[in-house]
Amino acid sequence: MKFIAIVLVFVMTFGGVIVAAGLEGGIHLVTGVMLPAMPAEVMIIIGVAIAAFLIANPVSLVKQTLNAFKCLSKPAAHDKNSYIEMLSLLFTLFKLARTKGWLALEQHIEQPEDSDLFGQFPSVKQNHHALVFLCDYLRIISLGNDNPHEIEALMDEEIETIAHHEQQPGHAMQTMADGLPALGIVAAVLGVIKTMASIDQPPEVLGKLIGSALVGTFLGVWAGYGFAGPFAGAMLTRAETEIMYYKCMKAGIIAFLNGAAPQVAVEFSRKLLPHDVQPTFIELEDKLNELPTPGAS
Secondary structure (H helix, E strand, C coil), X not given: CHHHHHHHHHHHHHHHHHHHHCHXXXXXXXXXXXXXXXXXXXXXXXXHHHHHHHHHCCHHHHHHHHHHHHHHCCCCCCCHHHHHHHHHHHHHHHHHHHHHCHHHHHHHHXXXXXXXXXXXXXXXXXXXXXXXXXXXXXXXXXXXXCCHHHHHHHHHHXXXXXXXXXXXXXXXXXXXXXXXXXXXXXXXXXXXXXXXXXXXXXXXXXXXXXXXXXXXXXXXXXXXXXXXXXXHHHHHHHHHHHHHHHHHHHHHHHHHHCCCCHHHHHHHHHHHCCCCCCCCHHHHHHHHHHCCCCCCC
């Protein structure tokens, strides 16, 4: 859907030019004025924007931002099936802890990559950061700190740190988007300087030079509001869906520490989810009923 929207930005922009100026006039405006000016304008506006982005951000954030462009092909980090699998894992862990004690989890949470229990839930097992998050808190609890208020406070702090990290690419891209219109003005000013240097030319030549200069303003605003800004919004939206995964884990763990039964604890997690990825009570119950009885080995 997002790739179709990108194509629509081009179609509606240049289609609008053709409609406004007429077919022949619009084609002449695009091919005779705008396209010839584009290479220099793109070099100044987009080139400087990318250079400024590299100056402002560390290499790690640059790589993270490039990776964040997957928001165009996969807007949400997790779907309903992913959440069902995560909730099923929480239920299995809670049930094992309730029947055999927290120490029964030790062999699983110390080496989750080698655990048969975690192997039943591949989407969670393959999510390294979420897996570490979950196992770290289960380890803290198994060591004797099962105070739900202390665990919740620590989780809130860590989730806030995770949120800051996940949202950095979106904020960095938004900063670039905010700067693109100003860079368009820079390109336009350079075009005006070029025009003033040719002030002795006839009006038809000056008109074309002025038109080329204004292409810079157009390109800066168009790239900022038509592409970079929406890209930043898509990155931030995906980041929110990633953060929700951790909040969902937190809700279940805190509910279980407060004395809720395993199925009730995962229900706390389920109710936290947005409706587009939230499984129904029946869907989750059917999945939980299919799970094998957890064991210590």
